[in-house]
Amino acid sequence: MVRPDDPIALRQANVLAGALPPLLVAAQRVASTVLQGVHGRRRVGQGDAFWQFRQYRPGDSINRIDWRQSAKGRAVYVRETEWEAAASVWLWRDGSPSMAFTSGRGVPMKRERAEIILLALATLLVDAGERVALLGGDRPMTGHAAPRRLAEGIATDAMVRPHDSLPPLLPLPSHGHLVMIGDLLDPLPKIEEIVRGYASQGVRGHLLQVLDPAEEDLPYDGHVRFSGLEREGDHLIRRVEAVREAYSGRLRAQKDGLAQIASSVGWTWRAHRTDRPPETALLSLYIAMADMGARPVRWGA
Secondary structure (H helix, E strand, C coil): CCCCCCHHHHHHHHHHHHHHHHHHHHHHHHHHHHHCCEECCCCCCCCCCEEEEEECCCCCCHHHECHHHHCCCCCCEEEEEHHHHCCEEEEEECCCHHHHCCCCCCCCCHHHHHHHHHHHHHHHHHHCCCEEEECCCCCCECCCCHHHHHHHHHHHHHHHCCCCCCCCCCCCCCCCEEEEEECCCCCHHHHHHHHHHHHCCCCEEEEEEEECHHHHHCCCCCCEEEECCCCCCEEEECCHHHHHHHHHHHHHHHHHHHHHHHHHCCCEEEEEECCCCHHHHHHHHHHHHHHCCCCCCEECC
């Protein structure tokens, strides 16, 4: 909540609120491009009507077991309603200061790209009948108003938790999905702790690493002073070209570590550069979610 007696916070909130319409328009444009080739399966509404049986999973309540259906074979089945069948997807994007970086040259800030992909993904998901929510925000929702509600939640979240580079570990239902979007440059043990914490709850997850091309390539030469965006201070490198290979090795190790962490718990990891179209990352992420057990995707002719 923004205090009415805090003029700086109010000014920042107004700036964020003013950016919402362009952000939503950009996200809807990205989503519509991907939607031209993707068609979701049956859409289900919220309600208590029976939809299907599915096999019992750890974490399901024993009260939900359908003993008559289970008696027909060796598997144990639970009844799933339409409301439960629509997978809930929790979305999170890194709001820390490092996400405000852009190397210029016509590429957007990492935060802007992450938020566009998040909102575009939400648009695709609600179009397919899924429920979406910001991690730590309101309950999962569906319908065409959901992306705007998420955008408003992002603005509020930026005021409340402006320095969080990793999501909090919160209890989520075992059938849910979690999408984490950020630069994912934190120490690997910290990232692994969060990932394994959610995976231990039965949550299926997806990591999308968003990096600026300068972070990928370190395209500088000569004497360069680098200034940290998160109070790391300044660091002068006298010959950047001399450390480029070592830098590339460190970044490669970070990416390999992320891929290994995700793979070890059955999650997915993707990387995206901000100088490339967001549609590519969105489509890759959406397909990964479908392959992991969200709604199957049927491709158009």
